[in-house]
Amino acid sequence: MPSNSAVEHIQDLGAYVSASPSSFHAVHEAARRLDAAGFTALDELEPWGGGAGSFYVIRDGALIAWVTPEGATPATCFNILGAHTDSPSFKLKPKPTTGKFGWLQAGVEVYGGPLLNSWLDRELRLAGRLVMLDGTQHLTATGPLLRFPQLAIHLDRAVNDGLTLDKQHHMNPVFGLGDPESTDVLGILAASVPGASVDPSGIGGYDIVVADTQAPEIFGANGEFFASGRLDNLSSTHAGLTALIAHSNASVAGPIAVLAAFDHEEIGSASRSGACGPILEDILTRISDGLGATVSERRQALSASFCVSADAGHAIHPNYPERHDPANRPILNGGPLLKINANQRYATDATGAAFWARLCREADVPYQEFVSNNDVPCGSTIGPLTATRLGIRTVDVGVPLLSMHSARELCGVDDPQRLAAVAEVFFRTAV
Template identity: 55%
Template sequence: MSTAARTAYFDRTHTDDLIAFLSASPSPYHAVASAAERLEKAGFRQVAETDAWSAGTGGRYVVRGGALIAWYVPEGAGPETPFRIVGTHTDSPNLRVKPVPDTGSSGWRQVAVEIYGGVPLNTWLDRDLGLSGRLALRDGTARLVQIDEPLLRVPQLAIHLDRQVNEGLKLDKQRHLTPIWGLGAVDEGSLMAYVAAKAGVTVEDIAGWDLMTHDVQPPSYLGRDRELLAAPRLDNLLSVHAATAALAAVAANTTGPLPYVPVLAAFDHEETGSESDTGAQSPLLGNVLERTVYARGGTPEDRARALAGTVCLSSDMGHAVHPNYSERHEPGHHPMPNGGPILKVNVNNRYATDSLGRAVFAAACEKAGVPWQSFVSNNSMPCGTTIGPITAARLGITTVDCGIAALSMHSARELCGAEDPYLLASAIKSFLEG
């Protein structure tokens, strides 16, 4: 499709807002806060899992750590009304601070980190890193912290000391990925004292932490025509942002009944297998859906009827064809940036898409007026997976895997088409409306 044809429906303001969302969301906890802020502006209100839920129309959401479930009950929705769910995840591969963070060697002060998720280790070398995450305080509350200053750096060994580096770089996760943050003896500077001061608390107030590194270089448009977007955490905050925008738009523009109850499920810990109380393998989403049915006067029979008609769109990043490694892609499937959302298929159920799901996805894109592409892995290359198969198996619902095409997935900084975020959000909005 020509640039002129694409520009006819491309809204750059959406991508501008995505850039703001990414900058404000260096950790899953910040991503949830950013999404909640947008939902609140759209009229949604937070409810606690420990409270009794009441019936009524409108938007609601629950937050549990780095996960958020939001839903909009339209007028006339009964307890048996099916759901339209968009599933995403808030976490990204990175380096996370260990319980005893202060370490060092040879006169350098360093921070002990653990590798989170599938990290291409070399992409974290020689980058200016900040710290972000959540502090658990002794009074039982939690506080978010975001340090966007160039605080840490993992220095690569100079080529003069590693003459074979261009023949193949091999990094030891324990020895070679420890960031530096100053000079002096280890006991001359406490990382947590520094973080506490930035968070406005004392170090004695802190009972625990979930802290991680992030690249402080801001997201930016790239290329002669600014047609690309270079940014951290596109996998998978781009989908979280698109789904949040779509759900907010559905809630704002709906004045009557809808055939479905639209739902956003933003899980944590997808990059490590989803096995946590906030991951897709937890009962969190199922419990929320069940409670919304019962809050509207439903029975177990109504719950079963609602789930039988439910469809989930699992939205996660996919691979664009790489111009320098095109032989590693499936020859008949070369998704391109700005070509629209991709439908992800794997017959071994690493993706959950089947022909019925494909029909739902194609109809949503057609209704939205956006193009879409197919993605299949090369048979010789292992295929990744998503929350899609997990959600399909846990809830027994039709599930479709989609996303947008990108390069450098899981890198500290990824690359996608600048138009695709808007196209994905438009397709998701159409899907949620049914």
């Protein structure tokens, strides 16, 4: 039976996911929580001061937040928890309103690597940002609007022998009945902007994704399971956010604690707000500049720094045990994963593994090791990218899931709180 604190944490994670149907909503909700905790928002277009305090910066769908302790020097190291705000889904195309045979449909493009079948026959919404011709931006999110309708078994008797979905022809969601010439999905999105009157004719661009509408849910024989969309990777973003806020309230001396919540991880991170881009280096450089660091002192600080790359991983699937390593078989509620790969698809090395073990011991949290079956190549994370770009020692970790990249993923109730507890210890602990 999960503890009360684990249930409270998972309920708050559910509230965060529900408020974050897109990466832009995820950083907006994180900013709201940081504001309430006394953090100061900074603008990259303005000069910054230096010194101690709690701050954050938003760049598109990414957020960097940090706590600089009293007594920080130009050579003070950074302890960085890296995560990402995006999830596999579908993105609205140009000329988004389509349809035929009396159906209204939305033109969407596959974003990342979603489990396509998991999106069928679900009530879905659109969410993201609208950018107006004058440069202003608006967050928007509809209510239940869309559905990818599956073909009835009567019209495909062999469907249970193998479902094949064509991304171009079969993944076109319906959102109404009528004439596409007289109904525009952009008008629906404009009308869904909270607290503002938006003229659809003034929309110059948009970044809109499809998101599930079903509420997160605790379930299981003893309430041990948690189902939700976007656990990959809002489970890590939320853990880092709650840990950083708790750390900021503790006034603990030590490293400069940083939460780096990147966008675009699911499509390779190659963007100005992704881990391949300059965002983290830009912010760390400006923090160092505010402390009066020389180039040499900045390099010294980075050499002493550490990154925990937190991204969801795989629990063993009871129906497909042959797809997992025979010796390392993580389970739900067995603790967060330490992710290891000989080919550096994960950035963990022996030094990082030992530091992670030390953090977990101090936090009184169990952890599990994950390594892929040799015949099943693993994915990658922002960990190797961060280590490569900045030379910071990095370890890859995360909450174990089933149904990763599904519209609705599954984790244990205990594990997200445990990840947050280790993150809080990490933020105050030098290597």
